[in-house]
Amino acid sequence: MSESRALSDVLDRLEAAVDGDEITVQEIIERLGRKSFASVMLIFSLISTSPASAIPGVTAVVAAITFLLAAQIILGRDHLWLPGLITRRRLSTDKLCKGIGWLRRPVHFVERFLKTRLAFLFHRPWFYLPLVLIMALTLLMPFMELVPTSGSIASAVIALFAAGLLTRDGALVVASMLLLLGVPLAIWKFGFS
Template sequence: MPKERTRALSDVLDQLEQTAHGDSITIEEVVQHLGNKSFAALMLVFSLISTSPASAIPGITASVAVIVFVLAAQMMLGRKCVWLPDFVTKRHMSTQKLCKGVAWLRRPVRFVERFLGARLTFLLHRPWLYLPLTLILALTLFMPFMEVVPTSGSIASAVIALFAAGLLTRDGVLVVLSFVVLAAVPIAVWQFGFSG
């Protein structure tokens, strides 16, 4: 029987696009639109922004790192509602660049969704869930410094996006894949940061 296609990731992009209005929007508006209990969706949205052309917004990688760190920490603590500090929620993003990023992401997201489904779901529950969350917490501590190393910040954000997508679609294979991509982060930092 063919696997039913999920639209969980496209739905998140739809919601993100619906927040766009005027010249800019705040991170607080994005959180309010997606819901303050949607840890995985928020983690996915901001990590995808950091992998898309919207990452050209100055400081976006560092901002995403702070957001993901706070989200992951609260998930580990079992918190039910998202809390983010004011200096993060008041930050503005260009709606033009945001929409450009969403449009850029739609085709790869639609392609990936065809292969997703509930697999290895035990990885999405405690205590197994603590391992990827701990690795992501550690990764976010280095992300602000990755802005000076081409592509490394995007690879780090891709790790987070894969993990968050796995949570949303109940697909533990994506969580495993995020570990594989994580191994590429130090390689990218070395290749572009020290070999150039």
């Protein structure tokens, strides 16, 4: 997969999986591939960043999926596993397709700047730090549904990290970690101003 199309390819695969009025989390995972930790993390965080995040409970589901994915990456698993409680969850394909359409323009913009760099960040022990920080963020995300847009901000940080992981672009990983530090401030500003 070329870096210049890596993110669009993931959106294309998800769009190709859409059939009928609803799609399960399991069907999305099967379409993206059980070894595609970064693709699955990217798609679900993008869903929670897009207008599809208006679906009640999406932020909490994305948080659970991301937490489990990050934990499995740390443990060195080669196939992802999610509990049936999550994989049986259904999403509206109409809202999902609208979300994919909404994401196309920003994804195309980001792809212009992608390249492999700071590759040492994808090796142990450096790789553990962003994964642990992402896991900590996911523990707060279910509560973020109480503050409008805060779940989308957290999901955008995760999407940036997943995009870096997928394309081996360490600069995106660094950017996601810097933005992660700003999440509490952004939630305070947007949620309580």
